[in-house]
Every structure is written in C-alpha cells, then in structure tokens.
Amino acid sequence: MLNLDPRSIILLGGIMSMLMSVVLYFLRRNYPPSIGGLTEWATAPALIFVSTLLLGARGMIPDFLSVIVGNVILLVGLALLYFGSQRFFGLPPSLRLWGAVILAAAAVLVWTRVETHYGNRVLMMALVMSLISFAHLRLLVRHGARSLATYLTASSLLILTLAQVYRFAWALGAPADDKLLLLSPVQTVLFTIYALCILMITIGVVLMATDKLRAEFEHLASHDSLTGVLTRRALLDACGQELERGRRKGRAMSLLMMDLDHFKTINDSHGHLKGDQVLKDFAARVASQLRRPDSLGRFGGEEFVALLPETSLDEARIVAERIRAEIEADDRGLPPYRVSTGVTTTAAADADLDGIIARADAALYQAKNKGRNRVEAIAPPTQ
Incomplete structure (x- = not known):
C-alpha cells in the first residue's frame, strides 16, 4: 500500500464520494422535508469529487485550478457535510464563521502558491480540515442519538481530525518546494485515511437519515396526525x-x-x-x-x-x-x-x-x- 501513487488514492476517494453523492441525492428526493440536511449532504461529496479531479490533474491543468480552486472546493465540501449535520439536528448552519475561515484559507493558498511554500500550504490545509472535522465531531457528540450511525460518523470524524493534526505536525518539517505527489509512506497513509474517512462519513450520514426516517414512521404509526397524542x-x-x-x-x-x-x-x-x-x-x-x-x-x-x-x-x-x-x-x-x-x-x-x-x-x-x-x-x- 505504501507504494501507491497518492494521485490514484485521491482519485479513488473522489469516485467513492461521487457514488455516495448519488445515493444521498435520491434520498433527498424521496425523504420527507422534515429530515433536514440532505441537500448539503448530497452536494458535499459531489464537490469533494470535483476537488479530487482538480487535485489529481496537477501538472495537466493550470496550478490555479489544481492547487487553489481544488483545495478551496475540498474545504467547502467538508464544511457542507458539517452544515448538513447542523440542519439535520434543527440548528442554523454557521455559514458566516466557516465562510470567513475558507476565504482566509483561500488567501493563504494564493500566497503559498506565489511564494511556493508547500509546507505552509499543507500546514494551513491540515489546520482548517482538522478544525472543520472537530467542529463536526463535537456537534455529533452533543446532539447525535446513541446509535450505530452516529458512532460510525463520529469515529470517522475523530480519525480524520487526528490524521489532520498529525499531518499538521508532519508539515512543520516539510520542505518548502512542491512535493504534493511525493511517493512517501506518510503521504500515502494520510491520503488513504482521508479517502476512507470521507467514505465512512457519507455512509454514516445516510444511516443517520435512515434512522430518523424510521423513527418518524414509528411515531406516525402510534400518534394521531392532527393532535400529536397517541392513537x-x-x-x-x-x-x-x-x-x-x-x-x-x-x-x-x-x-x-x-x-x-x-x-x-x-x-x-x-x-x-x-x-x-x-x-x-x-x-x-x-x-x-x-x-x-x-x-x-x-x-x-x-x-x-x-x-x-x-x-x-x-x-x-x-x-x-x-x-x-x-x-x-x-x-x-x-x-x-x-x-x-x-x-x-x-x-x-x-x-x-x-x-x-x-x-x-x-x-x-x-x-x-x-x-x-x-x-x-x-x-x-x-x-
């Protein structure tokens, strides 16, 4: 596994994300509007897929698209997963806060590309990704039901957060030149963890939506639709x-x-x-x-x-x-x-x-x- 090309791992993770986006899209069409967050959950994996195409095409397309646009879309996709969970739990999404964070990250990406500081770019991406993942994890711990779906999603977010924290620490000693596709064991392991975690998070939110739908059906079967009391x-x-x-x-x-x-x-x-x-x-x-x-x-x-x-x-x-x-x-x-x-x-x-x-x-x-x-x-x- 350690000899795999990180480009292939990124692309494989993106394809899996796109498949889950299709699943979530059909859930959004068929589930009742009372189950919030499905639109954000369906859009997020599609954006992550687009980001992986851009990141994987590095060297074949302009660096502005692959380095800056690709990374920004990746951050937006992770934030949308978080926003979807906020809507799922009936909370308003924190658009302004994370919109400002992503705009600041985009500015740093532009600066690191001009100055070709690869290590600083990885530091910034690892920091923002870990913050978004941790905020998402904290939301599930506070509001999620005690179910397999919640445990699966929260565990995946925890692993993703820890992996990005480790990546941040690893990037402190990374060289300043561009080594995105460097064949190193650290890069391969981190990209593999990222791809698997994104897949498991999307599977987790599908299960969360299914659990909520089942709970609503059980409630409708035992409660009067007009007054809300028992049938x-x-x-x-x-x-x-x-x-x-x-x-x-x-x-x-x-x-x-x-x-x-x-x-x-x-x-x-x-x-x-x-x-x-x-x-x-x-x-x-x-x-x-x-x-x-x-x-x-x-x-x-x-x-x-x-x-x-x-x-x-x-x-x-x-x-x-x-x-x-x-x-x-x-x-x-x-x-x-x-x-x-x-x-x-x-x-x-x-x-x-x-x-x-x-x-x-x-x-x-x-x-x-x-x-x-x-x-x-x-x-x-x-x-």
Whole structure:
C-alpha cells in the first residue's frame, strides 16, 4: 500500500464520494422535508469529487485550478457535510464563521502558491480540515442519538481530525518546494485515511437519515396526525401494559374519558378547520396538566382518554377537575368549548381492560346527562 501513487488514492476517494453523492441525492428526493440536511449532504461529496479531479490533474491543468480552486472546493465540501449535520439536528448552519475561515484559507493558498511554500500550504490545509472535522465531531457528540450511525460518523470524524493534526505536525518539517505527489509512506497513509474517512462519513450520514426516517414512521404509526397524542391502538396497548404492571405490583391505575361538549356545533358553525384547531388546543392543554408518566390518546373524533398510572380515584378526579377548569378558564381566541369527563380506576376484580373502559364510558355519560361540563366518577367493583 505504501507504494501507491497518492494521485490514484485521491482519485479513488473522489469516485467513492461521487457514488455516495448519488445515493444521498435520491434520498433527498424521496425523504420527507422534515429530515433536514440532505441537500448539503448530497452536494458535499459531489464537490469533494470535483476537488479530487482538480487535485489529481496537477501538472495537466493550470496550478490555479489544481492547487487553489481544488483545495478551496475540498474545504467547502467538508464544511457542507458539517452544515448538513447542523440542519439535520434543527440548528442554523454557521455559514458566516466557516465562510470567513475558507476565504482566509483561500488567501493563504494564493500566497503559498506565489511564494511556493508547500509546507505552509499543507500546514494551513491540515489546520482548517482538522478544525472543520472537530467542529463536526463535537456537534455529533452533543446532539447525535446513541446509535450505530452516529458512532460510525463520529469515529470517522475523530480519525480524520487526528490524521489532520498529525499531518499538521508532519508539515512543520516539510520542505518548502512542491512535493504534493511525493511517493512517501506518510503521504500515502494520510491520503488513504482521508479517502476512507470521507467514505465512512457519507455512509454514516445516510444511516443517520435512515434512522430518523424510521423513527418518524414509528411515531406516525402510534400518534394521531392532527393532535400529536397517541392513537387509539397505541393508547390501548399502553393501558394493557400498565394494567399488567399494576397487577404484578398491586397498584391501581385510573382512566379519564373526556368528550368535548357540542363539538358538532363548532364544526357546523365555524367550519372543520376551526374544529381541528380546537382539538389541537384541547390536546395541548390537557397534556400540560398531566405528569410525565401519564399518557393521552385520541379515542375517536372529539373523544380523548388519559391514562394515569398509580393514581387513585380521588386523585384522578382532582386531575379531571383541573383539566375542566383549564378548558373553562380561557378560550384563547378559539370558539368556546367545554369538556365532560368520566373517571374510573382499576381494582383486583377487573377481568380485562374492556370492563375498565366501559366503566369510564359510563361515567362520561353520567356527566353528559347531568348537564355537561362536569366530572363524574364510578368506583370499581369491590368483588
């Protein structure tokens, strides 16, 4: 490996980058807009490929294109990978900071070409590349999920950073004349590490995007698309799990079955768009009154169910009254609406979840029959 021509290594790395750019481009076209950063991630490997063509054509094209333009495009490609990760995590890309750094690097490249200080040019490139890689690595450590994709990308960035730091130290003793394609073991190893790291970083970001897409699909499968709370099926699963856990530990859980009063009138008078806004507002305001272990789901239409683990009937009734008061206190610019709530809790005599839900539903009908905008509770059977 140490006898390989660095020109061949650079070109091979560029080809691999271009292939990954094509993969990322198709991901960008088919993935939802909620997954940010794909445009930057797709463009970066393509730019790196262009830079490798220019750097590899040294001696066949003007030095301005190969030495200055090629290196600047390489830095822009690395910065775009970083910007893509910033957008992926919902952060604004630091364009001004790194744009200024790359412009300063371009000025140094021009100066080193005029003065033919190859060692200074390598010092500058190694320094800027290590800074970009380290900033990218720091971003992943702070915001990345604990997954194989994050570990792969972060490890590749760490190796690339260390390799560039070593290259910086090696360049301190490099000669001033132009030795870019010098057949030395150090050059060959460093170029090989660079090519492999760029490939692994692009593979890593593809895996990160895939992980996020899978997480979004899982969220959509278990959460109501309008209100963001659990779907009926997901809520029933959560209730079933909590019921089993309560039986093992001898603890009760409570259910609040809530129904918006005269919701059809809101839709008929103000339109379904306003009705949707009311449902979203209700879900948000109920969630603000629940604890972290509690769960809220949309049971159907304007009916919602809250699961309160390890909560007695009296405690659950207090929560329901707090929710009712919150809804009644402020309409927040929406059509006024109120809520009726049925409350129940579990007991050893409960055979299954269906009976508990039926009891909460019966309590809800009591609340409606007694005038609505109220809370009614039904205790579980003692036998």
